Amino acid sequence: MKKFMNTAETMVAESLDGFVRAHEEFVVFGADRKFVRRRHLIPGKVAIISGGGAGHEPMHIGFVGRGMLDAACVGHIFTSPTPDQIVGAIEEADTGAGCLLVVKNYDGDVMNFEMAAEMASSRHKIEMVIVSDDIETARTQDGRGRRGVAGTVIVERLLGAAAEKGMALPALKALAGDLSPRVRSMGVALTGVTVPHTQRSTFALGPSEIEMGVGIHGEPGHEREPFSSADAIITHLSETVFKEVAPVADKALLFVNGLGGTPPAELYLAYNTAHRFMTDHGLRIVRSLVGPYATSLDMQGLSVTLAILSEEELLLWDSPVATAALRWGC
Incomplete structure (x- = not known):
């Protein structure tokens, strides 16, 4: 395995150092370097805080800044941040209006963010929203629900924009709840993920195979299928997400994530x-996003996300954003 790293143990810390140095107009390290926060916090604004394991960059650190996140906590590769990291972010990012924690629906993330919220609840107003946009995990019926994957980017953007405009904590929580059933994603991979610590791929595919329904931690999907044309593969993803949300309305944001x-x-x-x-199926795509925004290290694959948005949500999407990974209207 060849990667641009010194050691697997120092890779995340050295990458974070480089990120903060490269984007110092937007971000700084928080106390004890436990998290990355917005350089200029806004007094009286609800703080939007998220995080997860490293390996998904630019999510979440790349979305810290105006119109999105106020802080992001980073764990080791594909490992949840610890409760003390999250508590530190709450303590520093809360400027008086409370904090909204945006959490992807993975057991470790949910457990550690819930623990941190309980630890900080005596000093801060805190709400938490769970992002669960992945269609694949709805098939398993194991009680855990859908994973949070690329749709997290859309949720963080809309909540960050609403908070920037002064929306209060209860209204932000309600906005997230209303948005949740209208954002769905599905992914496919041509290769697994090479994890630095193990130096092995999370799954192996033959030259004529694809993995349908993969997660962003290198998890295999629900089915190994024969490799076929791009049109056939992407049409299958598109049809699956369309069937989940299209009847709600006719205006949508289409996001193809690398x-x-x-x-x-x-x-x-x-x-x-x-x-x-x-x-062709009567849906108007009025906004788009294309690029590697919620990654899985070096996985050769992509996901399709469809978000049905109201006029008010479209205005939030269009409002100014200034982060390392997303920037417009400024």
Whole structure:
């Protein structure tokens, strides 16, 4: 295995050092370097805080800044941040209006964010929202519900924009609850993930195989299928997410997300196929996002996310955002 790293043990810390140095106009390290926070916190604004394991960059650190997150906590590769990291972020980012914790639906993330919220609840007003946009895990019926994957980017953007406009904590919690059933994602991979600590791939595929329904921690999906044309693969993803949310309304945001090892040319080809499918089925794609925003280290794969948005939510999406990974209107 060849990677641009010194040691597996120091990779995350050294990467975070580089990120903060590269984007110091937006971010600084928090106390004891336990988290990354917005350089200029806004007094009286609800703090939007998220986080998760490293390996998903630019999610979540790349979304810290104006119009999105106020702080992000980073664990080791594919490992949840610890409760003390999250408590530190709450203590520093809360400027008087409370904190909304945005958590992907993974057992470790949910457990540690819940623990941190309980630890800090005597000093801070805290609410938590769980992102669960992945269609794949709804099939398992194991009681855990859907995973939080690429749709987390859309949720963080809309909640961050609403908080920037002064929305109060209860209203932000309600906005997240209303949005949740209208955001769905599904992923596919051509390769597994090479994890630095183990130096092995999370799953192996033959030259004529794909993995349908993968997660962002290198988890295998629900089915190994024969490799086929891009149109066939992307149409299957598009049809699956369309059936979940399309009847709600006719305006949508279409997001094709790269999982780390897929070049832009392939992502745009996939977007073209997904867009054609959606419009052929009567859905108006009025906003789009294409790129590697919620990655899985070096996985060669992608996901399709469909979000049905109201006029008010579209205005939130369009409002100014200034982060390392998303920037417009500023």
